Amino acid sequence: MADFELIVNSIEKNHINKLLDDGRRLDGRTLNQFRDIKIETNVIDKANGSALIHLGKTKVMCGVKLTFGVPWEDAPKKGSLFVGFETTPMASPDFRSGPPQPNQIELSRVTDRLIRESGIIDLEKLCIIEGEKVWQINIDVYALDNFGNLFDAAAIAAVCALATTSIPELSIKKGEVTQLETSKPLEINSFPVSVTTSKIGEHYIADAELKEEQIADARFTLGLTDDHIVSGQKGGENGIKSGKIMEILDNSIQIADEIRKIIKEQLPK
Numbered sequence: 001m002a003d004f005e006l007i008v009n010s011i012e013k014n015h016i017n018k019l020l021d022d023g024r025r026l027d028g029r030t031l032n033q034f035r036d037i038k039i040e041t042n043v044i045d046k047a048n049g050s051a052l053i054h055l056g057k058t059k060v061m062c063g064v065k066l067t068f069g070v071p072w073e074d075a076p077k078k079g080s081l082f083v084g085f086e087t088t089p090m091a092s093p094d095f096r097s098g099p100p101q102p103n104q105i106e107l108s109r110v111t112d113r114l115i116r117e118s119g120i121i122d123l124e125k126l127c128i129i130e131g132e133k134v135w136q137i138n139i140d141v142y143a144l145d146n147f148g149n150l151f152d153a154a155a156i157a158a159v160c161a162l163a164t165t166s167i168p169e170l171s172i173k174k175g176e177v178t179q180l181e182t183s184k185p186l187e188i189n190s191f192p193v194s195v196t197t198s199k200i201g202e203h204y205i206a207d208a209e210l211k212e213e214q215i216a217d218a219r220f221t222l223g224l225t226d227d228h229i230v231s232g233q234k235g236g237e238n239g240i241k242s243g244k245i246m247e248i249l250d251n252s253i254q255i256a257d258e259i260r261k262i263i264k265e266q267l268p269k
Contacts, residue, residue, distance in 0.1 A: 012211060016215060017200065020201070031203065031205045031206070032206045033206070035056030036055075037259065037262050037266075039052075040054075041164045041268055043061065046065075049166065050064065051157050053160065055149060056209065060142065060144065060150065064161045064165045065140070070132070070134070071133075077130050078126065078134065079125075079135045081123070081136070085107040085141045085143070087103070092146035095143070095146070106235070111158055117223065118223065121186070121188070129177070139158050147210045152195060164267065167184055167186045191225070192230060193259045195224065195251075196221040198213060200212060206252075217236055218238045218240050219235045219236050220233070222249065224252060
């Protein structure tokens with residue numbers, strides 16, 4: 001990095017820290033305030049369910065596609081789900097084309113863990129013929145514009161896409177499966193959300209925008225349902241003081257309730 005860039009980064013970091021000392025942020029938010037969330041659904045015609053999420057200026061799209069699959073040998077009565085995350089240079093110059101990058105893999109795994117561990121979908125209800133045929137749910141998440149906090153935006157996009165997913169109805173005769181023209185809503189058991197807290201110096205903030213994210217020392221992403229903590233992911237080079245964990249947890253639970261309310265208000269009735 002050029003000396004000029006280092007100086008600029010140092011000036012920006014000092015400015016952000018000075019604002020945080022006063023309980024303010026670059027965009028005027030308070031430390032635990034999320035950016036505005038806007039949800040658009042059914043944005044991909046060929047998908048079984050889809051959603052486009054605006055988290056401030058961050059934009060993430062998710063498409064859900066159902067295909068026939070063979071169950072795992074140790075789970076003959078369960079369907080399966082797979083989560084993929086695509087980042088391209090169009091979303092941010094920090095992203096590259098080609099093989100998955102470490103941040104792309106992490107985003108995919110964190111989103112997968114939230115969906116899987118929350119029990120949002122009962123995989124046994126995706127069984128078509130035990131041991132032979134099941135529904136496979138493919139959840140593909142795409143970063144369109146990265147202005148910070150892709151973790152939480154991806155979680156909202158995946159949950160909203162699943163909540164609007166239709167599953168084709170089937171006819172099963174003598175072991176033969178025929179897909180009908182009709183469909184029914186995919187049954188959703190919960191509305192899991194993730195809340196990412198970033199540490200900048202001695203300050204802890206929710207929903208970091210890009211410049212805050214770039215200078216953060218650490219981050220902690222919690223996946224939460226209405227009544228359970230279902231996942232957690234620590235990132236960044238530095239640690240988080242143990243005494244701060246309960247404070248982060250309490251704030252995350254409160255924020256998750258607010259996000260969940262926004263999701264339910266904006267999803268089609």
